[in-house]
Amino acid sequence: MRRLLLAALLSAAAYVEAASTVVTAVNMPAWLEREGRTLPLSPSLALQPRDTIRTGPGARVRLQLPEGSEVKLGENAVFRMENLNLSDGRTSPFQATLEVLKGAFRFTTGLLGGERKRQVDVRIQTITAGIRGTDIWGRSDEEKDLVCLLEGRIGVSREGEPAQEMSEPLSFYVAPRGKPSLPISKVDPDKVKNEWAPQTEPQAGQGLTEQNGRWTLTLARVKTQKAALEWYDRLRQAGYAAKIRSGDGHAVRLEQLGSEADAKALGQRLQTEFKTPLAEVKKR
Numbered sequence: 001m002r003r004l005l006l007a008a009l010l011s012a013a014a015y016v017e018a019a020s021t022v023v024t025a026v027n028m029p030a031w032l033e034r035e036g037r038t039l040p041l042s043p044s045l046a047l048q049p050r051d052t053i054r055t056g057p058g059a060r061v062r063l064q065l066p067e068g069s070e071v072k073l074g075e076n077a078v079f080r081m082e083n084l085n086l087s088d089g090r091t092s093p094f095q096a097t098l099e100v101l102k103g104a105f106r107f108t109t110g111l112l113g114g115e116r117k118r119q120v121d122v123r124i125q126t127i128t129a130g131i132r133g134t135d136i137w138g139r140s141d142e143e144k145d146l147v148c149l150l151e152g153r154i155g156v157s158r159e160g161e162p163a164q165e166m167s168e169p170l171s172f173y174v175a176p177r178g179k180p181s182l183p184i185s186k187v188d189p190d191k192v193k194n195e196w197a198p199q200t201e202p203q204a205g206q207g208l209t210e211q212n213g214r215w216t217l218t219l220a221r222v223k224t225q226k227a228a229l230e231w232y233d234r235l236r237q238a239g240y241a242a243k244i245r246s247g248d249g250h251a252v253r254l255e256q257l258g259s260e261a262d263a264k265a266l267g268q269r270l271q272t273e274f275k276t277p278l279a280e281v282k283k284r
Contacts, residue, residue, distance in 0.1 A: 029239025077103025
């Protein structure tokens, strides 16, 4: 079993060089599901078609797509990537189908990706939004599916209803469960800024891990490999990308934390939740 887990980890790490849709930031807990295996999500992991990401309470995830756009996910989300190609959008369109099965998300082209070619469909349960270059926010929950256009233009459709175009910033489309879609409306910008956007924004100072994060958090230092593996397995199953560093004993730790504040906040949380014996913070 441990050999399978190690093989999965090595496969995921090796794929970073081949693929170009990469995890750039994570507020844990979060998981990657691939071909029947489940791994804790961490920065620098590259994604493959049909990968599923799940996030836990308080979690955030940020992804960098190959043509320069970003996807951000909120807590308790389920997100899947389908039909993903590796084009950077310079000469041929980047193509992908992104499925938001649960939770809040944001898709942003950004300044660097604004001129790239893309053909992206975002499915928010019952809504499909066709994207050619834009900034949108959406959410799927037990009551409804929602997509809000922040900038650009999208086409929205729902099975059994006419497709519609959205080009007015801050316009949003709602599909209630078991009922016809509501007319397209405008949302107050303060609601987007203060209520919606924070649901998908990575939380700096709250245990954020990043690609270039240089802080480590040691949670246990034990004499035997067996004791180290017990902590390792427990943390990773719970969505925390623990690693074992061996030398004078075995240290179980989390790496790539973005700041000292992130490391300390996560250490306090894990000591409370898992009764970890340590919460030692150090910069690499």
